Amino acid sequence: MIEVNNLCKNYGIHNAVDNLTFTIEKGKVYGFLGPNGAGKSTTMNILTGCLAATSGQVTVGGFDIYEDAVKAKKLIGYLPELPPLYHDMTVIDYLKFVAEVKGVKKSEMSEKLADIMEKTQIADVSGRLIKNLSKGYKQRVGIAQALVGDPEIIILDEPTVGLDPAQIIEIRELIKNLGEDHTVILSSHILSEIRAVCNHILIISHGKLVANDTPENLEAEHGADLETIFLRLTGAVPEVQEVTEDAGNI
Amino acid sequence: MLAIFKREFKSYFTSMTGYAFAAFLLLFAGIYTMSVCLVGYFANFEYAIGNMTFIFLLIVPILTMKVFAEERKQKTDQLLYALPLSMTKIVAGKYLALLGVMLVPIAVISVYPLILSMYGNVSLKISLLAVFGFFLLGAALISIGMFISSMTESLPMAAGISFLVILLNYFLPSFATYLPAGSELLSSLSLFNCMDDFVYGLFDLGNIVFLISVAGLFFFLTVQSLEKRRWS
Numbered sequence: 001m002i003e004v005n006n007l008c009k010n011y012g013i014h015n016a017v018d019n020l021t022f023t024i025e026k027g028k029v030y031g032f033l034g035p036n037g038a039g040k041s042t043t044m045n046i047l048t049g050c051l052a053a054t055s056g057q058v059t060v061g062g063f064d065i066y067e068d069a070v071k072a073k074k075l076i077g078y079l080p081e082l083p084p085l086y087h088d089m090t091v092i093d094y095l096k097f098v099a100e101v102k103g104v105k106k107s108e109m110s111e112k113l114a115d116i117m118e119k120t121q122i123a124d125v126s127g128r129l130i131k132n133l134s135k136g137y138k139q140r141v142g143i144a145q146a147l148v149g150d151p152e153i154i155i156l157d158e159p160t161v162g163l164d165p166a167q168i169i170e171i172r173e174l175i176k177n178l179g180e181d182h183t184v185i186l187s188s189h190i191l192s193e194i195r196a197v198c199n200h201i202l203i204i205s206h207g208k209l210v211a212n213d214t215p216e217n218l219e220a221e222h223g224a225d226l227e228t229i230f231l232r233l234t235g236a237v238p239e240v241q242e243v244t245e246d247a248g249n250i
Numbered sequence: 251m252l253a254i255f256k257r258e259f260k261s262y263f264t265s266m267t268g269y270a271f272a273a274f275l276l277l278f279a280g281i282y283t284m285s286v287c288l289v290g291y292f293a294n295f296e297y298a299i300g301n302m303t304f305i306f307l308l309i310v311p312i313l314t315m316k317v318f319a320e321e322r323k324q325k326t327d328q329l330l331y332a333l334p335l336s337m338t339k340i341v342a343g344k345y346l347a348l349l350g351v352m353l354v355p356i357a358v359i360s361v362y363p364l365i366l367s368m369y370g371n372v373s374l375k376i377s378l379l380a381v382f383g384f385f386l387l388g389a390a391l392i393s394i395g396m397f398i399s400s401m402t403e404s405l406p407m408a409a410g411i412s413f414l415v416i417l418l419n420y421f422l423p424s425f426a427t428y429l430p431a432g433s434e435l436l437s438s439l440s441l442f443n444c445m446d447d448f449v450y451g452l453f454d455l456g457n458i459v460f461l462i463s464v465a466g467l468f469f470f471l472t473v474q475s476l477e478k479r480r481w482s
Contacts, residue, residue: 050331052481073334084329086257088264100253101333145329 001026001075001153001183002047007056009042009207016042018207020056024153029179031198031215032187035234039207040187041081044157047185048078060153074102077151079159083142087131091122091141094130095148102149113148119174120144121167135162143171147178154178156186160193172197191226201226205234254335254343255350262313262351271313272355278305279359283366293370295363296380300449303384303442306391307416313351314395315409317344318476322403331480341396341473348392356385376451383448386461390441391416393468400475 002024009017017039024030034040045051047058049065049072058065063072086094095113104112117123120140125133130141139162146154159175160168175197178184188194194201195215203211210233211218215226222229262268282298321327330340363377395412402408418425423437437443441464444457 045328048332050328050480070334070336073332076332078328078332080325080328080332082325082328084324084326086261086326087324088261089257097253097257098329098333100256101335103334 001061003057003059004047005057007043007046007058008054009039009046009051010054015207017046017053020204020207020209022202022209022212024183024185025200026152026183027179027181028183028200029175029198030183030185031194031201032185032204033191033194033201033230034187034204038204038234040204041157042207043204044078044155044185044187045080048076048155049073050078050080074149075152077146077149077154079142079146079156081157083138083145085130085138085141085145088129090127090129091117091133091144092126094141095144098145098148102151104149112150116144116147119147121170136164136167139163140167140171143174151182153183153185156184158187158189160188160190168193191230195226203230203233210234251335251339251343251346254330254340255347258317258344258347259350262347267313267316268351268354271309271351272358274309275305275355276358278302279355279362283362287366287370293366293372295366295372295377296449296451299359299377299380299384300445303387303445304420306388307413307420310388310391310395310416311409311412313348314392314399314412315405316399317348317396318400318472319403319405319408323405337473337476341469341476345393345396345469345472348396349389352385352388352392356381356388359384373451379451379453380445380448383445383457386458386465387441387445390461390464390468393465393472397468397472397475400472 004020004022004024007017007020008015020043032040032044042051046053047060047065049069052066060072061075063075065072086097089097092113095116096109099109099113114123117126120143122137122140122144125137130138133141139159143156143159146156156175160171163171172193175184175186179197179199186194186197199214201211201213201215201218202209211229213221218229219225222232224232262271279298279302282302283295286292286298286301287295318327321330360378360381363372363374363381366372367374394415395408398412398415399408402411419440420442422440423443426433426437429436441461444461447454447457
C-alpha cells in the first residue's frame with residue numbers, strides 16, 4: 001500500500017529522517033516505535049503529505065504523495081500528534097466539514113458519521129463545541145476525523161495519549177477491529193500496547209530503521225522481550241544502566 | 251473548496267471578527283453619509299464612499315490576521331494539508347470566504363444611494379461604481395493581509411504588519427512627492443489612488459485590472475508561502 005524509498009529529511013544539519021526504506025502491506029497493523037525525537041512524527045507527516053521530504057520517494061497505493069497528492073491523500077486518514085481540531089465548531093459540524101472535503105456523498109453522510117461517532121464513542125457530545133471537551137474526548141474526535149471517508153490506510157500518531165485506562169482499552173479494540181479491513185500504522189510509547197495490537201513492528205532510532213519484523217520473529221531472534229529489544233536497538237541500554245547504578249549509589 | 255468556504259465563512263460569524271468588521275464599516279459609512287449627504291447637502295454618495303477608504307487600514311488587518319496564522323498556531327493546518335485538497339483550493343476557499351464577509355456590509359451600503367435618491371438627485375450609476383471600486387480596493391488589500399497572515403503564527407504580528415503595509419501604501423503618494431525622480435511611478439502603485447477615478451465616475455479598465463492583478467499576485471504568493479513551509 002505504501003512504498004518508502006530512501007527517505008531523508010534534514011532540518012539544517014540535523015538529519016531527522018535518515019535514508020528510510022520500507023513497505024507497508026495491505027491489511028496489517030503496523031506499530032511504529034522509537035524514542036522521543038527519533039523521527040516518528042516527521043516520518044508520519046511525510047507519509048501523509050503534510051511535510052515534504054528532502055530526498056527520497058513515497059508512493060501511496062501507487063500514487064506519488066507529491067505528484068499525485070490528491071489521489072494519494074484520498075487513501076489516507078491521519079491523526080497527527082496534536083489532534084487538528086477547530087475549537088469553535090461543534091463535533092458534528094467538524095466531522096461534516098471533513099466528510100465534505102473527503103467527498104462523502106450527502107445521502108450517506110449522516111449515517112456514516114453516526115456509525116463513526118458510535119465506534120469512537122463521541123455520539124453523546126456531538127452537539128458540543130470542541131473547545132469545551134476534555135482531552136480524552138478531543139483525542140477521540142481526532143481519531144473519528146481520521147476514519148471519515150473510510151480511507152484504506154489509517155495513520156495514527158500516538159492515538160491513546162490523554163485517554164483513561166478504560167478508554168485506552170476501547171481504542172485498542174477499535175484499532176484491532178479496524179485492522180481487519182484497513183491498513184493501520186500507529187506510533188506509541190507504550191510497548192505493551194504495540195504488542196497487543198500490532199502484527200508488524202518498525203523501530204526507528206535517530207532517523208534510521210533498526211527493526212522491521214513481526215513481534216514474534218523479533219523476540220525469537222533476540223531471545224528477549226520487546227522492551228529489552230527496544231532498549232537494545234535504540235541504544236538506550238547504557239543510559240538505563242547508568243541511571244539504575246546511580247540510583248543504587250543513592 | 252466549497253467546504254472550506256462554508257466553514258470559513260461560518261467561523262467569521264460564530265466569532266466576533268465578522269460582526270466587528272461589518273459594524274465598523276457600517277458605522278463609518280453611516281457617519282460619512284450623514285456628514286456628506288445629509289448635513290453637507292451633497293447628492294453625491296460617491297464622495298462619502300471615497301472619503302472613508304482609510305477605514306480599510308483598521309478593519310482589513312482585523313479580518314485577515316487569523317486566516318492562516320490561527321491555523322498554524324492551533325496546528326489545524328495539518329488537517330488541511332492531509333486532506334485531499336490542493337493548496338490553491340485551500341487558499342481560494344479561504345479568500346472567497348473573506349470576500350464574502352466583506353460583501354455583507356457592502357451589500358447593505360449599496361442600498362444607501364437608493365434610499366438617498368428618494369430625497370434628491372443621486373446618480374445611482376456613479377454611486378454604485380464607487381461602491382464597486384471600494385469593494386475591489388478591499389479585495390486587493392485583503393489579499394495582501396492574507397499573504398502576511400500566511401507567513402506567521404502570531405496573530406498580533408499578522409495584524410500589525412498588515413496595518414503597516416497598508417498604511418505605507420496609503421501614504422505612498424505623499425511620500426512620493428519627496429523623491430527627486432520617479433514620484434509619479436511610485437504614487438501610481440498606491441491602491442488607494444485608484445479610488446479617485448471611481449469617485450469621479452470614470453470607469454477606467456486600467457484601475458480595475460490593476461486592483462485585480464494585485465489581488466491575484468498576493469493570492470499566488472500566499473499559495474507559494476504555504477507550499478514553502480512544507481519544505482522547510
